[in-house]
Amino acid sequence: MKNVGHAETAQSGQDVKHTKGYLRIVSLLDDGSFHEVDGLAKSQGGYAEAVAGYGTVEGSPVCVFSQNSDVDGGAMSKAQASKIKKIYHLAVKTGTPIVGIFDSAGGRLNENGDILEAYGEILLHANNLSGVVPQISVILGPCTGTSAMIAAGADFVVMSDKGELTIATNGEGGTAKEAEKLGLCQIAAADETEAIKAAHRLLSMLPSNNLSSALLSEGAGAPAGTPSAGETDAGKLIGSICDGGEFLELSPQFGCSAVTGLAYMGGSVAGFTALSGVIDPDSCSKAARFLRFCDSFSIPAITIVNAEKFESLREASKLSSAYSEATTAKITVVTGSAYGPVYIAIAGRGAGSDFTLAWPDAVVSAISPETGAVFLWNDRLAGSENPVEDRKKLIEEYRKTEASAQKAAADGIIEAVIAPEETRAEILAGLDMLSGKRVSTLPKKHADIQL
Numbered sequence: 121m122k123n124v125g126h127a128e129t130a131q132s133g134q135d136v137k138h139t140k141g142y143l144r145i146v147s148l149l150d151d152g153s154f155h156e157v158d159g160l161a162k163s164q165g166g167y168a169e170a171v172a173g174y175g176t177v178e179g180s181p182v183c184v185f186s187q188n189s190d191v192d193g194g195a196m197s198k199a200q201a202s203k204i205k206k207i208y209h210l211a212v213k214t215g216t217p218i219v220g221i222f223d224s225a226g227g228r229l230n231e232n233g234d235i236l237e238a239y240g241e242i243l244l245h246a247n248n249l250s251g252v253v254p255q256i257s258v259i260l261g262p263c264t265g266t267s268a269m270i271a272a273g274a275d276f277v278v279m280s281d282k283g284e285l286t287i288a289t290n291g292e293g294g295t296a297k298e299a300e301k302l303g304l305c306q307i308a309a310a311d312e313t314e315a316i317k318a319a320h321r322l323l324s325m326l327p328s329n330n331l332s333s334a335l336l337s338e339g340a341g342a343p344a345g346t347p348s349a350g351e352t353d354a355g356k357l358i359g360s361i362c363d364g365g366e367f368l369e370l371s372p373q374f375g376c377s378a379v380t381g382l383a384y385m386g387g388s389v390a391g392f393t394a395l396s397g398v399i400d401p402d403s404c405s406k407a408a409r410f411l412r413f414c415d416s417f418s419i420p421a422i423t424i425v426n427a428e429k430f431e432s433l434r435e436a437s438k439l440s441s442a443y444s445e446a447t448t449a450k451i452t453v454v455t456g457s458a459y460g461p462v463y464i465a466i467a468g469r470g471a472g473s474d475f476t477l478a479w480p481d482a483v484v485s486a487i488s489p490e491t492g493a494v495f496l497w498n499d500r501l502a503g504s505e506n507p508v509e510d511r512k513k514l515i516e517e518y519r520k521t522e523a524s525a526q527k528a529a530a531d532g533i534i535e536a537v538i539a540p541e542e543t544r545a546e547i548l549a550g551l552d553m554l555s556g557k558r559v560s561t562l563p564k565k566h567a568d569i570q571l
Contacts, residue, residue, distance in 0.1 A: 136159065136167055136171060136188070136191075139171070139188050139190035139191060140186075140188060140189055140190050140223070141170060141171040141186040141187060141188030141189070141190065141191070141194070141221070141223075142156075142171045142186070142188070144186050144221050144258075144260065144312075144316065145171055145173070145175070145184050145186050145221070147313075147316050148177070148182075148184065148219065148221075148258075148316050148319060148320055149175035149176060149177060149182065149184070150175060150176045150177060150178070150179065153175035153176040154173055154174075154175040155173050155174055155175060156171065156172070156173040157172050157173045157174070157203065157206060157207065157210070158172065158202070158203045158206060159171075159173075161199055161202070161203055162199060163192075163197045163198070163199035163200060163228075164197070164199075164228075166191065166192065167188075167191050168191075168197070168199040168200050168202075168203055169187065169188055169191045169192050169193075169194050169195050169196070169197055169199070169200045169224070170185055170186060170187045170188055170194065170200040170203055170204060171185065171186045171188055172184070172185040172186075172203040172204060172206065172207045173185075173207075174207075174210065174216070177320055177323040177324060178323070178324040180217075180323070180324075180328060181214065181216045181217075181328065182216060182217050182218070182219060182323055183207045183208075183210050183211040183214075183216045183217070183218045183219070184207070184218065184219045184220075184221070185203065185204050185207050185218075185219075185220055185221065186220075186221035186223075187200070187221065187222055187223050187224040187261075188223075189223040189224065189225070189261055192225075192228075193224065193225030193226070194223050194224035194225060194261070195224060195225055195226055195227055195228050196224060196226070196227040196228065196235060196238060196239065196267065197227070197228045197231055197234075197235070197238070198231055198234040198235070198237075198238055200238070201237075201238030201239070201241065201242055202238075204220075204242055205241055205242060205245060208242070208245040208246070208249060209245075211249060211253050212249060212252070212253075215252075215253060215328055215329035215331065215332065216253060216328060216329070217253050217254040217255070217256070217323060217326060217328060217329075218249070218253060218254075218255050218256075219255075219256045219257075219258060219319060219323070220255070220256070220257050220258070220270070220271060220274065221258045221260060222257060222258065222259050222260065222261070222263035222267060222271050222283075223259075223260045223261030223262065223263070224261070224262060224263065224267055225262060226262075226264070226265070226289065227239070227265075227266075239266040239267070239270075242270055243266065243269060243270050243273075246270050246273050246274070247273055250273065250275070250416075251330060251416040252329060252330055253328065253329045253330070254275050254276075254322075254323075254326045254327070254328075254329075254417065255273075255274040255275050255276075256274055256275065256276045256277075256278065256319050256322055256323065257270075257271035257272070257274040257276070257277045257278070258278045258279075258280075258315055258316065258319050259271060259277065259278070259279040259280065259283035259284070259285050259296075259299075259305075259315075260279075260280050260282065260283055260312050260315060261282060261283065261284065262284045262291055262294075263283065263284060263285050263286075263294075264284060264285075264286055264287070264288060264289045264290070264291055264294065265287060265288075265289045268285050268286055268287050268294075269287065271285060272285065272304050275413050276306045276307070276319075276322055276370070277299070277304055277305045277306055277307075278305070278306065278307045278308075278309060278315050278318045278319050278322070279296040279299060279305045279307070279308050279309065279315065280296070280309050280310075280311055280312045280314070280315040281296060281309070281310060281311055282311075282312070283295075283296055283299075283315070285299045285304060285305065286298075286299075296308040296309075297373075300371070300372075300373040300374060301373055301374060302374070303371055303374035303375065303402060303405065303406060305371070306370040306371050307322075307370065308373075321368065322368070322382075325368070325382050325384075325389050326389070326417065327389075327417050327418070327419070329417075330416055330417055330418070333418075334388055334389045334417070334418070334419055336387045336388055337363065337384045337387045337388075341363050341364030341365070341366070342363075342364065342365075343359065343360050343361055343362060343363065343364070343365050343544060344356075344359040344360055344364070344365025345359070345360045345365070346360055346540070346541045347360045347361060347455075347540040347541060347543045347544075348360075348540055348541075349479060349480075349481055349540050351455070351540075352396070352426070354379035354394035354396060354424065355367060355369060355379060357394065357424060357455070358379070358381070358383060358392050358394060358424070360544075361383075361385075361543055361544045361547065362383035362384060362385055362390075362392070362544075363383065363384035363385060363386065363387065364384070366383060366384070367381050367382075367383045367392065368381050368382045368383065369381040370382070370410065371406055374402055374406055375400065375402035375403035375404070375405065375406035375407070376402075376403065377395065377396055377397050377398060377399050377400055377403040377427070378393060378394070378395050378399065378403035378404070378406045378407040379392070379393070379394040379396075380392065380393050380394075380406060380407060380410040382419075385420075385422070385544075385547065385548060385551060386548045386551065386552075388420075388551070389419055390419065390420045390421070390422050390551070391410060391411070391413075391414035391419045391420065391421050391422065392422050392423075392424070393407050393410060393411065393421065393422070393423045393424070394423075394424040394425075394426075395407060395423070395424070395425050395426070395427045395462075395466060396426045396427055396456075397426075397427060397428065398427070398428060398429055398430075398431055399427050399429070399430050399431060399436070399439075399462065400431045400432070400435075401431060401432040401434075401435040404430065404432065404435035404436060404438055404439040405435060405438065405439075407439055407442075408438050408439045408441070408442035408569075409442075411439075411442045411443060411446055412442050412445075412446070414446070414448055415442075415445070415446035415447065415448045418448050419448060420448060420449040420450070420451070420551055420554065421446065421448055421449065421450045421451075422451050422452075422453070422547060423450070423451070423452045423453070423466060423467070423473075424452075424453050424455055425452060425453070425454045425455065425456070425457075425458045425462065425463075425466055425467050426454070426455050426456030426457055426458075427456075427457060427458065427459075427462045427466075428457050428459050428462065428488065429459060429460070429461070429462060429488075430461055430462065430465075434570050435570070436461060436465060437569070437570045438569055438570040438571065439465060439466070440464075440465035440466075440470065440471070441567055441569035441570065442569070443465060443466060443470075443471035443472060443473075444470060444471060444472055445567050445569075446472065447472075447557075447559040447561065448557075449474055449550075449551060449554035449555075449557050450471070450472060450473050450474050451473070451474060451475045451476075451477070451547055451550045451551065451554075452466065452467040452471070452473045452475070452476045452477070453476075453477045453478070453479070453543060453547070454467055454476070454477070454478040454479065454482040454484060454525070454534065455478075455479050455482060455540075456479075456481075456482060456483065457482070457483045458478075458482065458483070458484050458485075459483070459484075459485055459486075459487065459488050460485070460486050460487055460488075463484055463485075463533075467484075467534075468533065474550065474554055474557070475535050475536075475550045475554075476533075476534045476535055477534060477535060477536050477537075477538050477543075477546055477547075478525035478528060478529070478534045478536075478537055478538070479525065479537070479538065479539070479540055479543075480525055480526075480537055480539065481525070482524075482525040482528075482537075483519055483523045483524070483525075484523060484524075484525060484527075484528035484533060484534065485522065485523035489515050489516075489518045489519040489522075489523050490515050492518050492522060492523065493511075493514045493515040493517070493518035493519075494511065494514070494515075496518075496522075497514055497518065500514060501514065525537045
């Protein structure tokens with residue numbers, strides 16, 4: 121926390137409605153919908169260093185606060201904390217999403233103990249509200265130390281080019297690019313305007329709370345093309361399935377063997393996760409956190425699998441726990457490979473998948489075809505005059521017989537083998553069937569997953 125003194129400008133009667141904090145909120149919300157709360161609250165003789173209140177985004181209520189860097193650098197104070205806590209209380213009572221816009225030079229250290237209590241209470245409220253209403257942090261300036269902990273705990277973090285998000289109070293290592301690589305920032309925007317637009321778009325897609333239904337789009341646009349066998353670009357594949365081909369990808373620079381994001385399917389929001397190749401630890405964490413968010417707000421989870429193995433046991437366990445515990449509608453499509461632990465953790469009964477589908481050329485096997493063919497059929501290579509070529513043929517035969525999608529369907533491991541161009545229709549049919557899904561779980565506080 122930086123020691124921020126009281127500036128003369130805060131005592132000058134400056135019109136708060138013309139400050140950055142106020143204007144940022146107005147640009148986020150629907151025109152004319154903002155209602156300020158505690159607008160006349162004072163901090164050491166001047167205006168409190170944050171603007172707070174409520175309004176609407178696309179007609180749905182939203183609670184919002186914005187640290188006002190035009191007033192004493194947006195320094196955290198007892199007065200500012202009081203305004204922010206009131207907004208959290210309002211969000212709890214009304215089941216309303218909350219957006220925090222962060223831009224603060226630090227804290228008023230001359231308030232000493234009050235500052236510690238202020239930060240602590242806001243952090244407590246933010247953590248307790250997790251999974252109850254969606255929380256979005258928009259970082260438009262410095263957000264360091266304890267403020268960074270509060271902001272990073274949100275469901276989504278959006279940063280502008282001037283945003284700083286780091287536990288280091290000197291701002292070191294806090295750029296949007298660095299936050300993206302660490303998995304802290306889900307959307308890095310080119311500037312402040314684009315960051316606020318991104319937060320607006322997120323709010324327009326999310327349900328108000330964990331008891332309400334997801335918002336519907338006005339119309340389901342045609343997807344961007346048709347899925348084709350052999351497609352390896354996850355973004356293009358999802359675009360060929362979802363409404364209008366409009367896929368909002370999240371955390372694109374973190375855990376790149378997992379692609380996650382939101383899109384509309386038949387007018388309703390769904391969460392997409394595409395896993396490919398060797399699933400590295402960051403990708404496991406990214407996919408697990410996204411799935412837990414979808415489950416918290418009953419957003420259907422659609423998983424596309426073309427992956428061979430996990431890189432880390434600990435992180436694989438984390439991802440498996442997330443899938444097993446999630447009770448939201450879950451549909452998995454195997455478009456390529458799904459071997460052993462990958463199939464079990466993500467696509468099979470162990471993942472609690474409601475429907476598991478596979479493309480005709482998909483490979484579903486307890487072990488890789490390379491291992492299975494040599495281990496089980498090695499005797500067929502005895503006496504071979506060309507063992508290298510014969511081994512390749514043996515592996516291909518195993519792939520097309522014992523590890524084929526048709527064999528998996530015959531064994532009841534998957535529900536159906538579908539052509540790539542049928543993917544959207546099959547997913548929509550499944551989502552329609554699962555719209556009334558109800559699951560009773562064992563009484564417990566929470567699962568003890570690997571972290």
